[in-house]
């Protein structure tokens with residue numbers, strides 16, 4: 051079975067006996083937990099879309115490793131067309147779920163580890179790449195969800211891993227055995243961790259030789275002994291428990307803190323172990339892919355938000371006003387600019403030594419830097435169009451109350467041909483995406499996910515080759531290498 055259906059995916063998770071903590075309690079049946087289930091539904095869409103004939107070319111691909119048709123989320127990009135298809139697929143899924151569907155972090159990690167292990171073996175004569183390809187076969191054959199686990203807690207940001215007051219603030223190898231290694235530490239902000247079968251661990255930053263114990267990349271099953279998963283809170287998440295006013299009727303995201311309390315990893319699942327120079331390369335490659343991803347998924351969610359703002363304008367009778375039309379067009383412009391960046395860095399992708407294609411890193415960083423800003427402006431414009439009821443609307447339960455429900459129905463109606471319920475549901479959706487749990491994925495993840503804005507600026511400074519631009523200017527100004535007369 052190389053392609054699971056959505057139902058098979060949900061069923062498969064029931065046998066992953068991971069330890070999950072939610073709101074201070076360990077939950078056995080995390081699959082049906084009301085705080086988790088919307089995110090599981092969103093992740094399941096990555097399976098559902100792969101079953102639809104109309105999306106076969108977008109959502110699946112012929113594996114370069116096994117020759118089988120696999121879900122694109124487990125595929126190694128074989129050409130720029132694969133990179134472009136990825137961005138389009140992520141946009142489609144953002145449109146369908148209106149939230150983070152969690153599976154691209156793993157795809158980005160798989161692609162990054164593939165090329166880096168190849169180059170590591172070539173440079174140092176190690177044997178990681180064949181191991182990794184074997185692991186990838188396992189993932190592709192079972193159509194697994196892989197959590198890409200990069201971010202360490204990091205403690206005092208001024209200090210290197212080995213200088214921290216507590217050496218475990220960055221994940222590290224604590225023991226080397228004949229059959230494998232033991233790792234200890236934590237990974238924070240892990241998108242969709244509860245919905246994953248596998249955790250693919252990578253270092254969080256470039257490392258110096260003194261910190262070789264922190265240069266670790268490896269894969270562990272999500273239910274490995276010693277692994278604990280603590281789900282983070284999101285704004286208004288208790289509405290999912292109440293069953294009302296959620297905004298997004300079916301979908302949501304989640305992040306978790308993963309704790310690895312001396313987890314054993316057999317050598318066949320270890321892909322980096324002490325080679326500090328390649329730790330930095332792995333971080334850079336993963337970040338590049340993930341910065342590309344946001345040019346797809348956030349654009350899809352942006353499409354939903356633009357649609358919701360337009361719908362509200364129509365429900366409230368403002369849609370023909372010139373400033374409202376301008377604002378909708380501005381939202382479209384910003385959103386499509388992000389898509390253009392995602393497509394551009396993909397179309398300009400090039401082959402790495404392993405044969406796996408990598409995005410144009412400069413353009414991927416431009417993409418992500420725009421993503422740190424434009425969704426906030428799109429959200430601001432949507433809130434402008436929505437009006438204040440966005441944050442003052444009574445509960446669905448008040449609408450059902452015999453004493454006040456009728457009044458609310460009467461007084462909160464906009465244009466007569468639309469129902470009050472229609473208007474209120476749309477307001478809740480905009481609330482969800484711009485202030486509620488959806489804003490975690492659409493806004494804060496846009497800011498910090500795949501690295502905070504400064505990380506992209508540092509990469510732009512490194513990749514922009516500003517010296518060559520100076521030489522261009524000097525040449526035209528008439529001095530420098532090919533100087534002419536003034």
Ligand SMILES: Cc1cc2nc3c(=O)[nH]c(=O)nc-3n(C[C@H](O)[C@H](O)[C@H](O)COP(=O)(O)OP(=O)(O)OC[C@H]3O[C@@H](n4cnc5c(N)ncnc54)[C@H](O)[C@@H]3O)c2cc1C
Pocket residue numbers: 155198199200201203204207208237238239240241242305490491494495498499500501502503504505
């Ligand atoms: C919703 C969401 C989902 C995410 N999903 C994942 C995931 O699935 N997997 C994963 O591995 N990670 C994930 N991340 C983590 C993401 O990559 C990090 O949030 C990001 O790298 C920033 O790290 P941080 O949160 O520790 O913030 P910090 O690194 O503390 O950054 C906070 C601020 O401090 C600045 N700063 C940090 N260090 C320094 C320094 N040394 N000198 C000067 N300034 C500094 C930063 O530029 C930033 O402005 C996710 C994050 C979010 C918000």
